[in-house]
Amino acid sequence: MSAASTRCDQTAAWTALRVQLEKTGNEFDLRKAFKNRPERFDDFSQAAPHLFADLSKNLIDAPTEILLLELARQCGLERHRDAMFAGEHINSTENRAVMHFLLRNPPPAQKGRAQEATEKIADELSRVHETLAAMLAYAEQVRADDAITDIVNIGIGGSDLGPQMAVLALEEFRLPGKRLHFVSNVDGHELAGVLAQLKPENTLFLIASKTFTTTETMTNALSAKHWFGAQGGKDIARHFAALTTNVAAAGEFGISTTFGFWDWVGGRYSLWSVIGLPLAIAIGAQGFREFLAGAHAMDEHFRSTPLERNLPVRLGLLDVWYRNFHGFTSRCIAPYSSALRRLPAYLQQLEMESNGKRVGVDGQALPYATAPVLWGEPGTNGQHAYFQMLHQGTDVVPVEFVAVKKAGHSLPGHHGKLLANVLAQAQALMEGKSDAGGHKHFPGNRPSTFLLLEELTPASLGALIALQEHRVFVSGAIWGINSFDQWGVELGKVLARDIEARLATGDDTGLDGSTSGLLRKIISG
Template identity: 75%
Template structure:
């Protein structure tokens, strides 16, 4: 059993270091004392340059964090994941989403040879991918299909939606993409009002094909299709699921499956990514996988001292458990990445929002921070006030793109200038004796820079974030790959829903009963 963070000598040493120098660390003094601080705390990784120099971190703290990682067995745990071991202990499953992108020959890279004991599975993954991409090309060539509606929720919605929006510059089909996730009928109704059944393809994305919100929307979409004169459900509906029998019972014949070791928040690389392949084509999808694969290899092979996912994950430990920062703001300075904060919210908070370790023992320290954010420059005119002058310190993660897309390229210098200025202002602050215009500064931030937003760079960025979450979860000793907290409310809803018809209030707490009665 791997040691948990608080059971290591490095954890104790970090606490001592924080109490002596860490809690009073000042970024302005650190830069004044070390002219090479930027070089020491920045690095290149595949498709991503990261500047960590504006963080409240010095060489001593970073060294102890690396010690912490080694004493917690991070490298061995990482290797166990890549070896296909059952590291999802509560569900007795492997965690192998990296296999989904372990195929890069088409874009000039050499795929990592499949690990021996999962070589057969790698072959199945490749076969499933090729079938999905062939179907994507078939639909892309079908001029009669003008609208594609993805019906899913959670990982079956957030990943594909985020990526389709992010890669809109590379979409060449002229087709319109719609995403329906909320069980609120207005969302589905607003989408259907724009469509004609003979020109629409519905993708029903649900691993189990039982997700309540998804199946409610799917049944309503099917009813609308038939009532509006639609014919041939087999042509106009496809399922992205592991439950082939349920999809067939629904009337769907085109089914693309995936495996129980693909968690929802890691599923855009699988058949769940069909909307992405439909948008950018099979080659674009392969490039997305290749970018992620390059980051996988970086995480798998780079020493901790130059391993960007490890450095970010360890920084998250430093901030959450020693500085006591309760949240992190994600600020992508790219309209195309406007859904990235929502995607990262699920990735991190569903993975690491745990109160017990992998052995079921209550944790004596905090785990996942709250993630939140909006694209810059919009956020500057909304919540940046609290970042600059609020009473709580919130680390910010800027994501910027060096080269803009083809539209209004002259805007990009203004966008980049704002990103740089906000990071600078958070760090430097400004003195005002009157108080109202005083900026305390010393507010930390990380700056991630992509040369250009492409399928490959997006893939690398997302894989970076996946592995970063893996790192912090490993240090905390939790299982980052289950999500039992999602289930309780869903189970209770099954009891409450019929009560809205019957009016039965028996056995309910007073608040739930009172609210339900007002809804009758």
């Protein structure tokens, strides 16, 4: 199934949005909008599972949002969403279903009325829960083993960014006495720094690679295995486990404990699968089930809520409005929570690996822009780094603030200051400040979205991540691209294997002049 029944720029709604922008968008002023309609906050804010969203500081009005919703309908968004939940092969270039949502579905017996999609993929759901039960049982076994004090997750991309982000975010819920480490970079400094803190008899290595062939992961895994033996470690089967579908390769490595997943789980959507084992060890089986439940609640919201009050839809359409009509090239994510400090890195992969595409599902080049650059740092650190540009720079960058209402610590005075800062930054971006001299002039009218969690819990984190997954789905569907492949990752990997061999031989035959020159520079004495 194609991502959209009609290409977005060929719809009547797209043309109408162009007219709308020419009529009001370029002169739209948030300050006037609030003055003219005091109810604007109510119009453009809403609750969703486990969080509240304020969209009122965005460059949008009711007629524009109506046109954007019509664009979604004309592009077949609802059909594409329903096809995903029905298990159809919407990943067309790899002929695969896209069913990461199934990883957080409760067993059918726990649902009052099984949804149609679950009926069609009941066998897959049964296998999901068999694997989940085995993985969580192992997590509890590790948690109960006092001899294991350090767990090292070796993976890269989705096998690293997701579990690392989530473990850090839910530090408050982590079992004391267990340290979790994450190694991803093939640069040996990272692994060496972790190994220097460890003792083999107290360490469990988790090798996370779907194929058990990922270059960076297997290089680190082999070095960890060598270190383990050199330091007197015994019983690899006890101290190594694999998160992989390649059971044979894991067995050749010496690993007997393996947990697999399915080809309909993309790497950047795999946190909900056995790739989440580090998180399950950190917060326990019950905590992990709450994490899944929070995501499932957002899945249900996305699947069944009318478009007008469907938060992933509203956010995804806002992304299209900014990228294609206002021409904004990036979006900043600013979590005002130190626990969420790896959220920007996680969302970078989710958004830019999913929607960083230049061709539609038919393989033809698109005449419009797709994914923006996503970047950010946690507040208040970002205020002392890049907020100068956000307030007074020449580019307008929409900002997405994430805040948590209740602190996860007991230190007095800190959380009030943190919340005051995030509210003030959103206010300052919108209101600005006049200065005739220019240097202290803040133009204001700079857009932002505000996501507020009551508390940072396994359930609310699950809902927040699922929200972001679905908003990326929405914008990708409107653009008519396949959000679930990542061919752009492959070319550099292929060339790296060739160049690695050349580094040993010095052969630069057939290389371009720059690569040849650099190769010779590197291998020269």
